[in-house]
Amino acid sequence: MFGLNSKDTRLLLIVAALCLFAPFLLNPFPEGSELAQFNAGYPDLMQRFVIFGIFAIGFNILFGLTGYLSFGHAAFLGVGSYSAVWMFKLLGYNVLPGIVLSVIVAGLFSLLIGFISLRRSGIYFSILTLAFAQMSFAMAYSVLTPITNGETGLQVYTDDPQFLMGANSPNVPHLFGLQMNATYKMELGAWLFQFNAGYYLCAIIMLVMFYLAVRIFRSPFGIMLRAVKTNQNRMNFTGLNSRPYTLAAFVISGMYAGLAGGLMASMDPLAGAERMQWTASGEVVLMTILGGAGTLIGPVLGAGFIKYFENIFSKINDSVLHGWFAFLPDGLEDFVVAILHPFVGKGWHLTLGILFMLVVIFLPGGLIEGGQRVARLFRRKKQTPDGKDPEHHPKPAPHVAE
Amino acid sequence: MSETTVSRRGMLKTGVAAGAGVALPTIFTASSAAAYTNEPTGSTVTLGFNVPQTGPYADEGADELRAYELAVEHLNGGGDGGMMGTFSSKALQGNGILGKKVEFVTGDTQTKSDAARASAKSMIEKDGAVMITGGSSSGVAIAVQGLCQEAGVIFMAGLTHSNDTTGKDKKANGFRHFFNGYMSGAALAPVLKSLYGDDRKAYHLTADYTWGWTQQESIAAATEALGWETVNNVLTPLAATDFSSYIAPVLNSGADVLVLNHYGGNMVNSLTNAVQFGLREKEVNGKNFEIVVPLFSRLMARGAGENIKNIVGSTNWHWSLQDEGSKAFVKSFGTKYGFPPSQAAHTVYCQTLLYADACERAGTFNPCGVAEALEGFEFDGLGNGPTLYRAEDHQCFKDVLVVKGKENPTSEFDLLEVVEVTPAAQVTYEPDHPMFAGGNLGECNPGA
Numbered sequence A: 001m002f003g004l005n006s007k008d009t010r011l012l013l014i015v016a017a018l019c020l021f022a023p024f025l026l027n028p029f030p031e032g033s034e035l036a037q038f039n040a041g042y043p044d045l046m047q048r049f050v051i052f053g054i055f056a057i058g059f060n061i062l063f064g065l066t067g068y069l070s071f072g073h074a075a076f077l078g079v080g081s082y083s084a085v086w087m088f089k090l091l092g093y094n095v096l097p098g099i100v101l102s103v104i105v106a107g108l109f110s111l112l113i114g115f116i117s118l119r120r121s122g123i124y125f126s127i128l129t130l131a132f133a134q135m136s137f138a139m140a141y142s143v144l145t146p147i148t149n150g151e152t153g154l155q156v157y158t159d160d161p162q163f164l165m166g167a168n169s170p171n172v173p174h175l176f177g178l179q180m181n182a183t184y185k186m187e188l189g190a191w192l193f194q195f196n197a198g199y200y201l202c203a204i205i206m207l208v209m210f211y212l213a214v215r216i217f218r219s220p221f222g223i224m225l226r227a228v229k230t231n232q233n234r235m236n237f238t239g240l241n242s243r244p245y246t247l248a249a250f251v252i253s254g255m256y257a258g259l260a261g262g263l264m265a266s267m268d269p270l271a272g273a274e275r276m277q278w279t280a281s282g283e284v285v286l287m288t289i290l291g292g293a294g295t296l297i298g299p300v301l302g303a304g305f306i307k308y309f310e311n312i313f314s315k316i317n318d319s320v321l322h323g324w325f326a327f328l329p330d331g332l333e334d335f336v337v338a339i340l341h342p343f344v345g346k347g348w349h350l351t352l353g354i355l356f357m358l359v360v361i362f363l364p365g366g367l368i369e370g371g372q373r374v375a376r377l378f379r380r381k382k383q384t385p386d387g388k389d390p391e392h393h394p395k396p397a398p399h400v401a402e
Numbered sequence B: 001m002s003e004t005t006v007s008r009r010g011m012l013k014t015g016v017a018a019g020a021g022v023a024l025p026t027i028f029t030a031s032s033a034a035a036y037t038n039e040p041t042g043s044t045v046t047l048g049f050n051v052p053q054t055g056p057y058a059d060e061g062a063d064e065l066r067a068y069e070l071a072v073e074h075l076n077g078g079g080d081g082g083m084m085g086t087f088s089s090k091a092l093q094g095n096g097i098l099g100k101k102v103e104f105v106t107g108d109t110q111t112k113s114d115a116a117r118a119s120a121k122s123m124i125e126k127d128g129a130v131m132i133t134g135g136s137s138s139g140v141a142i143a144v145q146g147l148c149q150e151a152g153v154i155f156m157a158g159l160t161h162s163n164d165t166t167g168k169d170k171k172a173n174g175f176r177h178f179f180n181g182y183m184s185g186a187a188l189a190p191v192l193k194s195l196y197g198d199d200r201k202a203y204h205l206t207a208d209y210t211w212g213w214t215q216q217e218s219i220a221a222a223t224e225a226l227g228w229e230t231v232n233n234v235l236t237p238l239a240a241t242d243f244s245s246y247i248a249p250v251l252n253s254g255a256d257v258l259v260l261n262h263y264g265g266n267m268v269n270s271l272t273n274a275v276q277f278g279l280r281e282k283e284v285n286g287k288n289f290e291i292v293v294p295l296f297s298r299l300m301a302r303g304a305g306e307n308i309k310n311i312v313g314s315t316n317w318h319w320s321l322q323d324e325g326s327k328a329f330v331k332s333f334g335t336k337y338g339f340p341p342s343q344a345a346h347t348v349y350c351q352t353l354l355y356a357d358a359c360e361r362a363g364t365f366n367p368c369g370v371a372e373a374l375e376g377f378e379f380d381g382l383g384n385g386p387t388l389y390r391a392e393d394h395q396c397f398k399d400v401l402v403v404k405g406k407e408n409p410t411s412e413f414d415l416l417e418v419v420e421v422t423p424a425a426q427v428t429y430e431p432d433h434p435m436f437a438g439g440n441l442g443e444c445n446p447g448a
Helices: A006-020 A034-038 A043-066 A073-090 A095-117 A123-141 A197-218 A220-237 A243-267 A278-291 A298-315 A318-327 A330-343 A345-362 A367-378 B008-029 B058-075 B113-125 B138-151 B181-196 B210-226 B244-251 B264-276 B298-308 B324-337 B343-362 B367-374
Strands: A183-188 A191-196 B044-051 B101-108 B131-134 B154-157 B174-176 B201-207 B229-236 B257-261 B290-295 B312-315 B377-379 B387-389 B400-405 B416-422
Touching: A006 A197, A034 A298, A034 A318, A043 A073, A043 A191, A043 A197, A043 A220, A043 A243, A043 A278, A043 A298, A043 B113, A073 A095, A073 A123, A073 A243, A073 A278, A095 A123, A095 A243, A123 A278, A191 A197, A197 A220, A197 A243, A220 A243, A278 A298, A278 A345, A278 A367, A298 A345, A298 A367, A298 B101, A298 B113, A318 A330, A330 A345, B044 B058, B044 B113, B058 B101, B058 B131, B058 B264, B058 B298, B058 B324, B058 B343, B101 B113, B113 B131, B113 B138, B131 B138, B131 B343, B138 B154, B138 B174, B138 B210, B154 B343, B154 B367, B174 B343, B181 B210, B181 B290, B181 B312, B181 B400, B181 B416, B201 B210, B201 B244, B210 B229, B210 B257, B210 B290, B229 B244, B244 B264, B257 B264, B264 B290, B264 B298, B324 B343, B343 B367, B343 B377
Parallel strands: B044 B101, B044 B131, B131 B154, B154 B174, B201 B229, B201 B257, B257 B290, B290 B312
Antiparallel strands: A183 A191, B312 B400, B377 B387, B400 B416
């Protein structure tokens, strides 16, 4: 279907189903129960899941395929956000122009940065992109304040021109009248499920982007990118110029990031400079590696994981912990809470860090590899029919010239 | 690899399907039947406390959280009732708000607008918070205030001192108890004149965001009216931790007063750097070099240690005040936590009480009803003397304290002494004052 082989089609359908039923899947615990703390099925977080999913998919096209590790992708996200908010300020709250412009601006910006940074590879490339992103961040924070509104963040004010705004246009981001914050709440017994228009828009766009990424992965262009990752020198010696390919990959992933930024601004019309900070760039690297670099769905999983920790674990405070362990005797309760305290609330970074270490040490292929191992446990049949050893990797190419 | 052939018919089909897909979700616009966002239906009501637990204002955030917990305890009838006993409005019964037990959720703003909005959103969407309060940075407060306006919940601003919060960026659903940069300038100017004379050259270091800008503007305007000259204004990043490179040029600028428009950890570091550079022992233009910190707090004074002595600034409230309200609050805070509260703790405690009281008087949690109850509300007994919640811009008008670092502190908390209590009339301004112009409250938004 859609020009995909059956395996990829199945993957796409699974992702589509997950997106469609996310409001149910993410709210497994009834409202009001102690475990409701772990529910993630509210609009803001679901939007973040898919938006950062898009960001990570795009990053994976660069990092997963070519192996070029960019440490500055947050810059494109930030640029996308700023463009979208400017569209809201100038034209009105319809999200379409904002999203389109954010992709275009991020594309141009990544073309510029990519053109310069891709002159180097490896660590030098990473440092160059990091430098550019930090430069953008510092500029958005200080000298570009008239455009970015500095630390306060770019917002839409009632006295902005908004030329396309009609008398009865909604006063929040909308798509032709469909308000992004419109939520249909469904109560089923003790459960409350929220279906948010903005989330579904993001989810549809993510599916399209996911499909696009699959096509890129399976295309001759994708093979070229993999060749760059495997051995760029050898590729160059055959007379192929790899620069246009890497630059194209860089721009594509930059546009993905810009799209994510534009969507973020569409869901919540504010753009802050922190979106460009190096921590934000590092986050997408973590997402991709945590989920599984170079795999199709890994980055999306990684993005979901990190956002879940950031939003759910950070909100567990001591009084919540006391509530959980109230059944224990007093002294023991305090002890257990004291043990868990560093790992929740503002300590969520610690939990995430430990998880990341465990994944990198024991599952170098990310969460995807974990899933594959579990799957292999359940269906251990006709291992290596044609004598191929799955643990066998091609040896690194010998350096003939040395 | 590519096996697609896009036919005209296929294209049409896809177009129609996509169009239907876009049109379909309009059913979502018909939201549930609640009268306003997060109408509490059970026996409890949830408030959202959104404070910085990490970043340069983390100390203030931690103290705010303590005060919130104390306020919730008092509202639910626990403890000794604190300022509920001295508050001029007697609507609060100690049985929660409107008979509903008060519960709360907390979040970390990280002193970043993005993170603060995400945290506030999850409180509104997931936890059903009917009011959001907090913030120890004006940038964050303004961002969250905008969000609350869109979502249709009340925002009770915490520690935010920028003119813009109730000026350019004011919102109908947002209310501020804390004072602002203009008030600091108006209160400080007469004191600065009597202490340092009327011909001084001031050099400003300013935190580079809305609060710093507006405070610098206010202080510069107030001191220039005295006859002072503003030599230079240098903007410093909020995330900066070392200010040596900003202090060095001060020495050669010919200025004889350094104004530090910094707060929290920023101010502790910049003041320490300034003292290390020997600025305070210097003599310029035949006068002693002076340092002024327009917005002061005890937490900062503690962080800066010895360096704070004799430095003048303004503050919203100080625990050594001897009115009944302040004494009651210091007593119940001290009993629970073992040390006196900061001004951040005081303002958020007041805000929580004021919100609860407004709900009681309005008889509803509906943001529009609550806003109406707060607008033009005059009260007393919350530690600042008679106070007015002005209807035009949702700003509180009350006395401002001018303080200075104590020469001989008697304890680790007794760091500031009150130089002067500037009466509210002296710091009051017109709602359309140029420093506050350009904003529009808009309509109150109950959401849903």
